[in-house]
Amino acid sequence: QQQVKQSPQSLIVQKGGISIINCAYENTAFDYFPWYQQFPGKGPALLIAIRPDVSEKKEGRFTISFNKSAKQFSLHIMDSQPGDSATYFCAASVGNTPLVFGKGTRLSVIA
Amino acid sequence: DSGVTQTPKHLITATGQRVTLRCSPRSGDLSVYWYQQSLDQGLQFLIQYYNGEERAKGNILERFSAQQFPDLHSELNLSSLELGDSALYFCASTRSPMGGDPRPYFGPGTRLTVL
DSSP, X not given: OOSEEEEOSEEEEETTSOEEEEEEEOXXXXXXXXXEEEOXXXXXXXXXXXXXXXXXXXXXXXXXXXXXXXXXXXXXXXXXXGGGOEEEEEEEBSTTSOOEEOOOEEEEEEO | OOSOEEEXXXXXXXXXXXXXXXXXXXXXXXXXEEEEEETTTEEEEEEEEETTEEEEEOSOOTTEEEEEOTTSOEEEEEXXXXXXXXXXXXXXXXXXXXXXXXXXXXXXXXXXXXO
């Protein structure tokens, strides 16, 4: 049973455009929702995270939107750049339990 | 650089063999997690150790085992290897499983190829 469903599997965006990646979860007890960025040959690195008591969190060009009633959260990358090309993973956890990851989205930003 | 180190970076072996992957957590981190990343399954949690004791178990096969030593480094042992075990294996660490910053910091991974 996949607890966190991520879409799309791959995404191509023009430079300067907005990249949007979506995740849906099933476990209403989840209370921590991070996004990780992974470049080829590297380990995943934390990008931004949110807790369910807020609906949006912004850090630079990266924004998480959180919809508790719909059990969905999304990552928006504004003014997407070629350097943003990577695989992005959403994840979720309850308390201090291990993170459950989505299957990833491969983002390509083309000039 | 996350501060988590993993060795070796690459490992090529044959079916039926046994290998050991090593992880050193960030300085001060007591909790270590092992994840397997394959193309079709994404990041799958295998097992977690906290200060030398097993804390949580995920989709870890019986052929796999792990331990965390007194100096807090951890080893993941994979035995009777099969072609399907080929994957990237990541170690991650956090300070404590009890509150505080829950985010795990990931190492660079070990790429295992079973031929």
